[in-house]
Amino acid sequence: MSRYLREADRVYIADRLLEKATVRAIAAELDRSPSTVSREIRRNRHRTNGQYRPFAAQARADDRRPRPKPRKISQDPELRAAVQAGLDERWSPEQICHALRRQFPDRPEMHVVHETVYQALYVQGRGALRRELAGTLRTGRARRKPHRQANCRQPHFIDPMVVISDRPAEADDWAVPGHWEGDLIIGKNSGSAIGTLVERSTRYVMLLHLPTDHTAASVRDALADAAHRLPATASQAVSDLGPGLRDGRPPQLHRRHGRPVYFCDPASPWQRGSNENTNGLLRQYFPKGTDLSVHNREHLDAVAAQLNGRPRKTLGWETPAERLHKLLAV
CATH class of the missing domain: 1.10.10 (Arc Repressor Mutant, subunit A)
Known part of the structure; x- marks a missing residue:
């Protein structure tokens, strides 16, 4: 039927x-x-x-019927240019749509839903958005792919000294600022890496430069350098660091930067969900299977600035930079 x-x-x-x-x-x-x-x-x-x-x-x-109907994006050059500008900045379609509503609150012709953007990229092909813009999407795919169940990840390390369940109860409240989640994204053949730090309440991102290796000593040094650059009012604790510190000892880390470090339980990346989400965003800039050592500190800072300038759904479509500025002002 x-x-x-x-x-x-x-x-x-x-x-x-x-x-x-x-x-x-x-x-x-x-x-x-x-x-x-x-x-x-x-x-x-x-x-x-x-x-x-x-x-x-x-x-x-x-x-x-939708297919014979003219597409809204293809009919409006101003709207098309605004959407393309957002995609050039590597914003997701949903981020672009909510940014347009904030930028043009009294112009409904500039309002679209994110599915309209996806349709213009994946279905229409001609007369709307440039086809190569599909490569700027977070997945980098030129066509849709059905969701599949993710494979279970192997434990990064065995018997960590201080586990995440030992951290203060206030860290479980996402509204309390000052708690950070950290991990590494690994490059080709595990030969290079970039450290990531994410503040839980604002989703503010900092990237650790690891130009030579990602041993425990190198990660500790990069973490200590980043800790000195954190705002004093927003750096109460650094938590949930990942595989780069499997050989490190939390007391040593505590002495280096004065903030306690807690490890996730084995095979439990969901315990640092903000960081896992951020790592997925960063793969748009640093694809899997590439050499990450070619990126200097200036490039890492530029990528972090672009991420911190993206409107985020979880922040009510504010940017992490805006939310951090409000936090520091208070």
């Missing part, structure tokens, strides 16, 4: 309506839901006399 009502179905509905049949009876005879038949009659009947005419109803349904 077709998903949509066909012309023959509409002729049958019109004939049965003339015979005074009920909507439920018609639906049962067509093996359709009563709401489908009721909605069809309500939407496609004549607006003046209320009569249901099957061929006119078929024409109205064809006009409403």
Whole structure:
């Protein structure tokens, strides 16, 4: 059975309506839901006399079908330019749509939903967004891919000295600032890495430069350098560091930068969810299987600045930089 009502179905509905049949009876005879038949009659009947005419109803349904309908983005050059500018900045379609609503609150013609942007990239192909812009999406894919269950990750280290369950209870409250999550993203053949730090309440990102190696000693040094650059009012604790410190000892780290460090339980990356999400965002800039040692500190700072300038859904579409500025002002 077709998903949509066909012309023959509409002729049958019109004939049965003339015979005074009920909507439920018609639906049962067509093996359709009563709401489908009721909605069809309500939407496609004549607006003046209320009569249901099957061929006119078929024409109205064809006009409403999405594929023949002109796309909003392709029809408006200003909207298309704004969406393309957001994609050039590596914003997600949802971030772009909410930014447009904030930027043009009184112009509904500049408002779209994120599915419209995806359709313009994946389906339309011509006359809307540049095809190569699909490569700027977080996944980098030029076509959609069905979701699959992620493989279970192996434990990064065995028997950490101070586990995440030992941290203060206030760290579980995402509204309390000053708690950071950290990890490494690994490059080609595990030969290079970049350290990541994310503040839990603001999602503010800092990247650790590891130009030579990612041993425990190198990560400790990079972490100590980053700790000195953190705002004093927003750096109460650094928590949940990942595999780069499997050989480190939390007391040593505590002495280096004065902040306690807690390790996730084995195979439990969800315990530092903000950091895992950020690592996924960073893969847009640092793809898997590439040499990460070629990126200097200036480039890492530029990438962090771009991430901190993105509007985030979890922040009410504010940027991490804006939220951190408010925090420091208070």
